[in-house]
Structures are given as structure tokens and as C-alpha cells.
Amino acid sequence: MKSVTEYLTFNIDSKMAFMNITPQVEDIVRQSGVREGLVLCNSMHITASVFINDDEAGLHHDFGAWLERLAPFNPDPNVYHHNRTGEDNADAHLKRQIMGREVVAAITKGKLDFGPWEQIFYGEFDGRRAKRVLVKVIGE
Amino acid sequence: MKSVTEYLTFNIDSKMAFMNITPQVEDIVRQSGVREGLVLCNSMHITASVFINDDEAGLHHDFGAWLERLAPFNPDPNVYHHNRTGEDNADAHLKRQIMGREVVAAITKGKLDFGPWEQIFYGEFDGRRAKRVLVKVIGE
Amino acid sequence: MKSVTEYLTFNIDSKMAFMNITPQVEDIVRQSGVREGLVLCNSMHITASVFINDDEAGLHHDFGAWLERLAPFNPDPNVYHHNRTGEDNADAHLKRQIMGREVVAAITKGKLDFGPWEQIFYGEFDGRRAKRVLVKVIGE
Numbered sequence: 001m002k003s004v005t006e007y008l009t010f011n012i013d014s015k016m017a018f019m020n021i022t023p024q025v026e027d028i029v030r031q032s033g034v035r036e037g038l039v040l041c042n043s044m045h046i047t048a049s050v051f052i053n054d055d056e057a058g059l060h061h062d063f064g065a066w067l068e069r070l071a072p073f074n075p076d077p078n079v080y081h082h083n084r085t086g087e088d089n090a091d092a093h094l095k096r097q098i099m100g101r102e103v104v105a106a107i108t109k110g111k112l113d114f115g116p117w118e119q120i121f122y123g124e125f126d127g128r129r130a131k132r133v134l135v136k137v138i139g140e
Numbered sequence: 141m142k143s144v145t146e147y148l149t150f151n152i153d154s155k156m157a158f159m160n161i162t163p164q165v166e167d168i169v170r171q172s173g174v175r176e177g178l179v180l181c182n183s184m185h186i187t188a189s190v191f192i193n194d195d196e197a198g199l200h201h202d203f204g205a206w207l208e209r210l211a212p213f214n215p216d217p218n219v220y221h222h223n224r225t226g227e228d229n230a231d232a233h234l235k236r237q238i239m240g241r242e243v244v245a246a247i248t249k250g251k252l253d254f255g256p257w258e259q260i261f262y263g264e265f266d267g268r269r270a271k272r273v274l275v276k277v278i279g280e
Numbered sequence: 281m282k283s284v285t286e287y288l289t290f291n292i293d294s295k296m297a298f299m300n301i302t303p304q305v306e307d308i309v310r311q312s313g314v315r316e317g318l319v320l321c322n323s324m325h326i327t328a329s330v331f332i333n334d335d336e337a338g339l340h341h342d343f344g345a346w347l348e349r350l351a352p353f354n355p356d357p358n359v360y361h362h363n364r365t366g367e368d369n370a371d372a373h374l375k376r377q378i379m380g381r382e383v384v385a386a387i388t389k390g391k392l393d394f395g396p397w398e399q400i401f402y403g404e405f406d407g408r409r410a411k412r413v414l415v416k417v418i419g420e
Binding site: 001036037038051052053054056057058059061062063066070098099100103104105106108113114116117118138139140 | 143230
Binding site for chain 2: 281283285323325326350351360361362363370373374377378380381412414
């Protein structure tokens with residue numbers, strides 16, 4: 001069994017954003033030489049997500065508006081107890097639960113085995129600082 | 141390390157539905173000959189889910205009503221910008237984020253290592269066309 | 281390829297709770313002897329979750345209040361059809377979909393390859409009985 005571990009760093013200059021990281025993951029898979037296996041791709045931070053959906057700007061707008069409705073930003077420590085720690089990012093921890101921490105994808109014949117519209121995204125919910133994504137390939 | 145990759149195709153004749161695909165996944169695991177490993181089962185489409193929950197019709201009704209409340213269908217492109225593309229399925233992309241893209245399950249002694257009520261479902265949120273699920277077994 | 285399978289049992293004495301199970305998973309990873317691989321950690325019950333987030337009591341309070349808002353407890357079988365089975369836990373099945381069933385984490389150089397704040401939690405939404413979590417390590 002082969003394995004390769006890589007770390008990607010992102011520093012998004014807004015609070016919330018969605019960034020297509022498929023090319024970076026494809027590169028790691030290609031360079032791994034793994035023909036059949038799995039790739040795990042996860043946020044190493046708990047106010048960010050890695051998920052698979054569509055690379056369409058209107059949908060990303062919809063994701064943002066929808067997440068804000070389900071888990072609104074509110075720095076008030078009476079609304080979110082987490083903000084009693086001095087942080088103001090409780091909403092980002094909730095948004096990340098909706099969008100998920102990680103993706104596990106199949107590698108078949110040396111490539112990401114994806115449907116026609118599948119693209120991997122880094123979802124940032126508390127940006128303006130450097131944060132990491134782990135990519136781990138295992139297989140043969 | 142052994143690996144097996146199979147694709148299941150579903151053509152659900154309604155917009156939203158939940159279909160138990162555990163027997164198909166069990167068959168693939170059995171035929172793989174893998175005794176110890178993992179099976180990844182994911183939707184290859186971004187308006188559908190694979191998830192594990194209960195095979196109970198009342199609960200499936202509740203899932204449908206709840207998802208409609210959290211992410212209502214609305215073709216209006218002023219409500220969902222994704223629908224400015226000419227599509228009307230923005231809500232299906234959101235519903236899929238709640239229910240998830242994929243399941244990773246353990247294979248132990250040649251079988252899906254499941255709790256008493258765990259069953260694997262294909263969740264369709266934008267049906268009436270053929271869509272695929274990938275099943276990948278790795279292990280020994 | 282090595283593999284190790286362990287089962288953890290929890291009997292939480294409240295309906296909803298979040299319990300840090302990182303030490304138990306770390307022990308299983310260490311004892312497995314796997315240096316490079318993956319660990320799957322999933323609830324074997326469909327009214328509970330395994331997820332990764334912050335070990336902060338205020339945030340856990342916020343998770344509880346938020347989940348109750350998105351998927352309120354209601355034993356009324358007219359509200360949740362699942363409760364026509366004689367159960368009263370439909371809300372717990374919904375809460376678990378938000379928080380997820382499972383976590384797949386990387387093992388690098390013999391350890392959980394985690395960001396600075398990542399901790400693994402068992403999320404209980406229908407407690408007061410014994411329930412199990414599966415931990416499966418694969419790798420070399």
C-alpha cells in the first residue's frame with residue numbers, strides 16, 4: 001500500500017468564501033502514482049469545510065445566503081455561548097457542520113473517479129487568516 | 141490490497157425519494173472477496189445523496205417535509221441565483237448538503253459492519269433522469 | 281495492509297450530549313501499529329453522530345440549542361410520522377443528519393493527523409441506553 005500526505009494552505013481575504021481546490025487534489029493524486037485507492041481531503045480547522053458540489057457562482061451565493069439564514073452571524077455572547085470565550089465565530093462552527101468537514105473520493109485508473117459536475121471546494125466561514133487542508137492518498 | 145469499483149444507476153420517477161440500496165452494496169462487498177477493509181459509497185451527482193439511516197416510511201416522509209422546510213423548492217431566480225442558469229434545482233443542491241454526499245463503512249469478516257438499524261440510502265432531490273452511485277471497496 | 285476493529289460503548293444519561301472520544305481513538309490508533317493510513321469512526325446507531333469540532337462547553341450548548349431549533353423534539357405523531365411507530369425520537373434522526381454519521385481521519389507517522397483544535401465527539405440525540413461506536417484502522 002502506497003500513501004502520500006500533503007497540506008494545502010489558504011488565506012481567504014473575506015469571512016466566507018468557496019474555493020475550487022480540485023486542480024490541487026488532482027495534482028496530488030497524479031503525483032502519488034496510486035492507480036486504485038481513496039483520497040481523503042479534510043479541513044484541519046473547525047470553522048471551515050471541504051465538500052463536493054457545483055462550480056457555479058449563483059449557487060455559491062445561494063449557499064452563503066442559506067447558511068446565514070440557518071446559522072446567522074451574531075457576536076452577542078447571549079445568543080451564542082461560544083462567544084463568551086472572546087471569539088465571535090460560533091456561527092462558523094455551525095455552518096461547517098452543515099457543509100461537512102471532509103470528502104473521501106475514489107481513485108480509479110489513476111484519476112479522481114467523479115461524476116460530470118463534481119468539484120471539490122474549500123468552504124471558509126471564518127477567514128482572513130491562514131488555514132490548512134489535509135490531502136491523504138492511500139492505495140496501490 | 142484488493143479493490144473493486146462498481147457503478148449503480150438509478151432513474152427515480154419523482155423529484156424527491158429515498159431508496160434502500162443496502163442489498164446492492166452488500167452484493168458488491170461479498171463478490172469483492174475483501175474480508176477487512178472499507179467501502180466508499182457516494183452519489184456521483186450533486187443533487188443527490190448517499191446516507192445511512194432507518195428504513196421506515198414515516199421517517200422518510202419526515203425527511204422530505206423537513207428538507208422542504210430548511211431548503212424549499214423555488215424556481216424563482218430572484219430567490220436562488222443558481223436558477224438564473226436556467227435550472228430550477230438550487231434547492232436540491234442545498235438539500236444534498238444536509239443529507240451528505242457519501243458513506244464510508246467498515247467491512248469486517250467479509251461483511252458490512254453495521255449496527256442493528258443501519259441501512260444505506262440513495263437520496264434523490266432532482267429526479268426523473270438517470271443518475272449514478274459509485275461503490276468502491278478496498279482492503280484484503 | 282493491517283486492520284484493527286474496535287467497538288466503544290456509551291450509555292449517556294441524558295437525551296442529548298456531546299462527549300470527547302479523541303483519547304479512546306488515539307489509543308486504538310497507537311495500539312494498531314499503523315504508521316500511515318486511515319481511521320474510520322462511526323456511530324452504529326442512527327440517532328447519534330460522530331463528528332469533529334471544538335471541545336468548548338459554550339459551543340456544545342450552542343449546538344444543542346441550534347439543533348433543537350432546526351429539528352425540534354416533538355412526540356406528536358401528526359408532526360413527525362416516524363412517531364406513529366410508537367417511538368418519540370424522529371427529531372433525533374434529523375439532528376444526526378446535520379451532525380453526520382462518521383469521521384474519516386488520516387494517520388500520519390503513527391498519529392491522528394489533526395489541526396490544532398480538532399477533537400472527535402460522540403453526539404447523542406436519544407440517550408439513556410447503551411449505544412456503540414465503531415473504530416476501524418487500515419494502513420501499514
